[in-house]
Amino acid sequence: MYSLLLAIIYIAFISLGLPDSLVGAGWPVMHQDLGVPVAFAGIITMIIAGGTIASSLASERATRRLGAGWVTAISVGMTAAALVGFSTSSAFWMLCLWAIPYGLGAGAVDAALNNYVALHYAARHMNWLHSFWGVGASISPFIMSYALTSDMGWTGAYLTIGVAQAGLTLVLLLSLPLWGRARPAPEPDPADVAGEVGQARAHVPLANALRIPGVPLVLTAFFAYCALESTAILWASTYLVSERAVVPATAAAFASLFLLGITAGRFLTGLFADRAGDRQLIRGGFLTVAAGIVLIALPVGTDMLALAGLVIAGLGCAPIYPAIIHSTPVNFGRRSSQAIIGIQMAAAYTGSTLAPPLFGALSSATGMWTFPAMLGVLVALGLLMSERFNRLVARRERPAELAGQRR
Structure with missing residues (x-):
């Protein structure tokens, strides 16, 4: 079954x-x-x-x-x-x-x-x-x-x-x-979630969910990631043609490889996701995207680095979305997870919807050269918010570890 x-x-x-x-x-x-x-x-x-x-x-x-x-x-x-x-x-x-x-x-x-x-x-x-x-x-x-x-x-x-x-x-x-009838995944250790979150009520109103410590940080990181992904999918080919003089057919092929890199990267990530853990996958994903953006932005005579950077950025994007979603029950409690994942989906769609046209307006005023800068700002925001959340979780876990040692 x-x-x-x-x-x-x-x-x-x-x-x-x-x-x-x-x-x-x-x-x-x-x-x-x-x-x-x-x-x-x-x-x-x-x-x-x-x-x-x-x-x-x-x-x-x-x-x-x-x-x-x-x-x-x-x-x-x-x-x-x-x-x-x-x-x-x-x-x-x-x-x-x-x-x-x-x-x-x-x-x-x-x-x-x-x-x-x-x-x-x-x-x-x-x-x-x-x-x-x-x-x-x-x-x-x-x-x-x-x-x-x-x-x-x-x-x-x-x-x-x-x-x-x-x-x-x-x-x-x-x-x-x-x-x-599906057997649930192992219940997270109570030390992994805040006490008040573990005691979530039958229904979690939107205002209450947003007041849970760490939720705004995760929502901002998720918004930044989805804004980054949608902006790259829509504008990468245009950037390669207008700023790097890449042949349109080649630019279109590599822009599609960004999406294929996400798909293939998620399959490969699944092979070691359980051992690596969600936090490491999110951190490593953002850092890999950052490396790809650096290659895209380097002012060198060849376009191969920019093309390679686009593929690397796609591979880096792969684990971020699934890991943020999968970590929600552990981070905020099983009873609150549906409400928070619903808000996360709303943040994701908001980022995916607003970011591409906003960059379109920005590039019209400043030039398409701002494409890697825009991606850099979004990846920095996502990484900053996720790392701040990790520090919040670490502070939350420390008293529980001390209590366990005293027992």
């Missing part, structure tokens, strides 16, 4: 990634068919992002009331309905309408699944599961490409993935009896 449910969750993580690249991959054709400007893609993504943030914040209450299995099944079902709705849309306003359940479903399932895995499975599975998200995100552009070169059109790509999501919804509904 344990292995069967884990396999279903792996499939669910692939499905999480499948829709994420569809709008970007199909928009060059979609906006022409719908008769709207290219810039209108931002309206769709903003509606989706707003829904994901709202449902992430509400996920704790929904999961406590319905359970992780039901929240996952309902959310995937909403996403499936939205994708099928996209495939039937003949006007832009229809896309905007269907983007609402799309975003609401995506945020809720992300928070519910991440918390469930953090509570019930080892760190290696958290890394491998997020690697499978990358698999889904990498597959969907190929589905869109095939649809655009065949008689299916962009609507066919949305219908194909929508039907696949509907099939997964059925599987999730059939698997509901398994969700309560």
Whole structure:
């Protein structure tokens, strides 16, 4: 039962990634068919992002009331309905309408699944599961490409993935009896969490969660990481072409390698994640990204260092997101983890949504040369906040260790 449910969750993580690249991959054709400007893609993504943030914040209450299995099944079902709705849309306003359940479903399932895995499975599975998200995100552009070169059109790509999501919804509904049987990961030592956190109430309101010591630090680090990742994905190719005179085809290939580096890096990290521990993975990830950014920024005659730096930065990004999520139950208590992971998801979506357009505005005023500087500021902020949190945890653990020695 344990292995069967884990396999279903792996499939669910692939499905999480499948829709994420569809709008970007199909928009060059979609906006022409719908008769709207290219810039209108931002309206769709903003509606989706707003829904994901709202449902992430509400996920704790929904999961406590319905359970992780039901929240996952309902959310995937909403996403499936939205994708099928996209495939039937003949006007832009229809896309905007269907983007609402799309975003609401995506945020809720992300928070519910991440918390469930953090509570019930080892760190290696958290890394491998997020690697499978990358698999889904990498597959969907190929589905869109095939649809655009065949008689299916962009609507066919949305219908194909929508039907696949509907099939997964059925599987999730059939698997509901398994969700309560999964054996939890070992309970963290009480010395690892603050006493008041371990005694969290049945429901943790947003204001209370934000007052838990260390939560603002983790949220800021998570925001910085997701802002860094999304900015690099969107602007790396443009920077390489405009500032380093890289051939556009080469720049596009290496920009895609940044995302592939994250996917492959998460798979490799899973091999040693349990031994290394979440704190070391987060620290090492940020430091590796910093090394990659230095290579990107070096003013040398060859562009090979910048290209290599982009790949290294992608590998460094790999363990940060899974490790922050997986460490939440240990850092803040199992009862509070769903509420805090929901807030973390909201911080992640906020960073991913706001940072790329903000850098676009900055680069328009100052030049694309500020790209590595922007990444450097974000990685420094993430590393600083995570290290401050580690010192807070160390101070929290010291009295418990002394008490254990006296006993």
